[in-house]
Amino acid sequence: MLSRVADSIYWMARYMERAENLSRLLLSTQDLLLDAGEEAADESQFWGPILMTTGDEERYAKTYPTIEGELVADFLALRADNPNSILNCVRAARENARTVRDQISDELWECINGLRLFLESPEAAALHQSQRASFYERVLVASYQFQGIASSTTPRDESWHFLRLGLCLERADKTTRLIDTCSAISFDMPPNPLARPLRWAALLRSSSAWHAFQAYSSNKLNPADIVEYLLLNDTFPRSFAWCIEAMHTALISLCGSGRLEDMKAPVRLLGRLRADIAYITMEEVLKEGLHEFIDQLQSKLNDIGASFFQTFVNYADITAEIEDTSSPALSVGAWHKAVDDNMQIQQQQ
Amino acid sequence: MSSLFNDYQPGSFFDEMFSTPDAAREHYAGIMGSIGTLTPPEYAARQRTADAVFLRQGVTFTVYGDDQGTERIFPFDLMPRIIPHKEWERVESGLIQRITALNMFLDDVYHGQKIINDGIVPRELVESASHFRPEFMGVKVPHGIYIHICGTDLVRDGKGDYYVLEDNARCPSGASYMLENRNAMKRTFPGLLQSLPVRPVDAYGSMLRETLAHLAPPSVIDPNIVVLTPGVFNSAYFEHCYLAKQMGVPIVEGRDLVLKNDRIFMRTTKGLKQVHVIYRRIDDDFLDPLVFRKDSLLGVPGLVKAYQSGHVALANSIGTGVADDKAVYALVPKMIKYYLDQDPILPNVPTYLGVDPKECEYILANLPNLVVKAVNESGGYGMLMGPHSTKEEQEKFAERIRANPRNYIAQPVLQLSRHPVFQGDHFEGRHIDLRPYVLYGDRIHVVPGGLTRVALKKGSLVVNSSQGGGSKDTWVLWDDQE
Known part of the structure; x- marks a missing residue:
């Protein structure tokens, strides 16, 4: 492709x-x-x-x-x-x-x-x-x-895997940002006056997780459980852990798991993140601080996104082999904002 | 007589559908008995449905000079234009004759120049053609074919005789609309096409692919073919995509291609992959900044070198524009005689050349009665429609013609044939032309029919999409009922 x-x-x-x-x-x-x-x-x-x-x-x-x-x-x-x-x-x-x-x-x-x-x-x-x-x-x-x-x-070929990568990376990113909006509010529950049950309900609803979480949790609206569910649970399809696993699957289909020495950058980065998320506990997350933890996840997601681009689109390693002609003035990747469309105008026969 | 056509007036023109206000032509009988029995509101509803489908599918073209990147649907008129079998046979053999002669002419121009040396075509005319590429003198192209895809515009005059209006031998567009129009007809009137003996056009994609595969270097068994587009902002982007999809080949932009060892490769997720045939929809000027326009970001640096070394083929070849130059056009009947020793089956429209001093004088004296065209413009730009022009416009054109006579030709205004076109709630006659598509691979194919273009503005003779034109499905019949 x-x-x-x-x-x-x-x-x-x-x-x-x-x-x-x-x-x-x-x-x-x-x-x-x-x-x-x-x-x-x-x-x-x-x-x-x-x-x-x-x-x-x-x-x-x-x-x-x-x-x-x-x-x-x-x-x-x-x-x-x-x-x-x-x-x-x-x-x-x-x-x-x-x-x-x-x-x-x-x-x-x-x-x-x-x-x-x-x-x-x-x-x-x-x-x-x-x-x-x-x-x-x-x-x-x-x-x-x-x-x-x-x-x-x-078809379950490259198109599908790249589509999955895009969808899941975006979703993982948005889920962490959503959780982060609650990282500064109290984890207490009513009747504690600091409790903000409505904000936690908003978090669940914004992730389409309200019903799924109700069914999953016996402890109805415990904030720590909510965060754990959205971050570490790998069964709910908008949770961070689920998205990472889906991305990892797509990526392995694209480049194979390979041997350690010739492993491509995104496979390494994503595999490591997947293991981190699989083995960390909620207590450890909270000990580190929810906001700090999410900050790290976000920067890892950014690295992963950049490594996709370097590996599949820009491939710096191959570019060196290409004959030196004139440097490409147009970017190689997707559409983000209008480029100079006058350049593409010519009369039609 | 159905109510749809109750008030229809064919007028004093050659009407494709009606020989008199009360009598539809024989080959339209099937349509009159089916679509023709709808009431105007029923028909209008079908037309709206078809329009909505085009918009949703994004069957659009981009209008320049309008708001940035405005996309419009190419207006589609449901009432098909029908060509009887016998009539088409003649058109088809005329087109085959013409593309054969044009290709022989190009091969000659870029190699021996016999036709020039024999004094049939003036040297100045060829060398001053803006699309003549002296860089390609003596360069061998695959199988000696230059024009693989040709769109030749045909018109009919007041008597119904066919004439060639112009050849489009560089990157003719519109084939996708021909295919989509047929699909729209199938969706809007399911069953109708099965019940009538209409020749299908949907093999165009596979015929085009075969034509392109024929060009691949002989050592390549399964060539990689691509469509090269200027990009998503080009007015014909929809078409580029559509044809790529029909052929099942990738659509690429210049930035997807790179040169390595005189070969062209595309950048894929798995590294570089060699390309053997490029159906390019970019003009010569933009193809390769190392050879042609230096500021082009659309092409591929080194592409011409790779083409000349035979590792990659281009369709159409480079420099074909010398054959569709509007002044060279005037000499095509002579080429047919010279190369094939035949009389042209499809005549040219009489043409006056600005470059000929006598004819130039005639042009300047008769501007109000002539159509004047700049020789290297297309798409209906750079034209003067004499009878519809103001005094000032005529004077402006006269000045331009005097300044650069080589750049202009003139033709008498033809009373183009008309066809009923639905206007809101009734039919009115509108002028039409026909662009058939000719493919030249291991043999020559002519797609039955082509794109019928309609000048939607009342009285207008300009059919180009950029100038308010529309289109119709074109039916060529398998056999004519006697």
Whole structure:
């Protein structure tokens, strides 16, 4: 498979997953606040963390004076000038899909293209104004469709593995960021006045883990159990441990487990992280400090993402063999922002 | 007479469908008995469904000079254009004759130049053609074929006679719309195509692949073929992708390819993989910054060297544009006579050359009655439609022609044939042309039909997608009912 194609499939999956996570985050927060009592009096404590997970606090502060649900939703859903909005995530997913249209099924392409047409329509803006929940659900359903179609139409070859890598890396990243939004709040439970049960419920709902966790845990809403479930449990498909395992499986299918001496960088990095997560206990995590621990996970994820790019797309080791012509002025990888499209214009016969 | 066509007026033109306001032509009988029986609202609903499918599938082209990267669907009119079997046979043999002569001409131009030395084609005309590539003089190309994929534009005049309007011998586009239009017809009127003797077009993908595979270096048994696109922002990107998918070959951009030992490789997740045949959809100018435009980021440095050394093949070859130069076009009938000793089966539209002083004078004196075209523009750009132009436009063109007569040709305005086209709730006649696709591999294939383009604006004679044109499915019948 072409390197650029692999990178585009990887990013297509990442951007779709990103749009899905954002929609769920906005939907679950809004839902939760509807029937919250006193704890929700200061709504910025619920909306602020969402901006943290997307890393947009600064950009947001430049546009809006205060953190309010209305404004955060506006900022993250359909704003064309926010590169991380749902709209722009879907556009990026769609542009990447378009560059690899010949490699993905028509059904998959139509699903992404359909979602992007919807988001750009006046209908979407009106729906987001009047029935926000329906708007988010529409995006969520499209993302589930995307995954379902991908799963049932993608051959289990490189396309599938790169798609899985993108999806799971994005999900692992978002799960850690979500958990991190709760790392500063109390692990106490009611009736302790410090307890914030609503915030912990929000964490579960934002990860689609509410029902799964209820069924799993006898100790209903114990914060430490919730964190352990989302971080270390390898049965729930949005937990960090599950995502790492899925990535590892995809990666082994791509490069084989190989012998230690010629092991590729991503295999080594991911294998080590998988072992770390498998053998660490919750007590050790808390002893180290939840925020510090998550910080480390995030930097490992960044290294892994970079090593994918170096190994499969940019391959510095082979580049040296290529005859010295002129240095490539265009990047080799996926679509992220508009390049100088004038360069690609020529008249058509 | 169905209500769909109750008020239809063929007018004083050659109408493809109706010989008189009340009588559809024989070969449209099947359509009249099926689609023709729908009521206008029923028909409009089908048309809307087809449009929605095109948009959802992203069957689009990009409009330049509009908002950045605006994608539009290529407007599609459901009522098919039908060509009877006998008529098509003639067109087909005319196209085969023409591509044969054009290829012989290119081989001659880049090798012995007999036709120039014999005084049939003026040397200045060839050497001043902007797409002539002196770098390719004497370079051997696989099997001596230069044009592997040709799109020749045909029109019919007021009497219904076919003429060649121009040849597109560099990177003709539109084949994907031909294929998608047929799919849209199948979806919108399931069963209809089975019940009528319509020749299928869906073999185009495999025919194209065969044509390309034929070019591979002889030592390669299973060649790696790729489609080279300028990228996702190019107006025809949809088509590049579509054709790659039809052929089951990768679509690559210049940055995916590298040169090593005079060979071209693509960068894959498992390292470098050699490429043997490139169906390039990038103009000569952008192919290789080491040889042509230095600022091109679209091409592959060293590609020309690899091509010249025979390790990789290109379709179409480099320098084919000298054959579709609009001034050289005027001489194609002479080429056919010279190389094949035959009369052209499909005549040219009479053409006046700016480069000929006498003809230039005629052009300048008759601007209001002529179509003037710049010789190396395409896509409907750089044109003056005499009868529809203002005095100022004519003066501006006259100035340009005087400044650079070689750059202009003129033709009389043909009364192009018309076809009923659905406009909101009824049919109106619109001018059409036809672009058939000719493939030249181990033998010559002509796809039955091609892309019928429609000038959607009332009275307009310009069919190009960039200028508000649309298209129709084109049906060639297996046999004609007597």
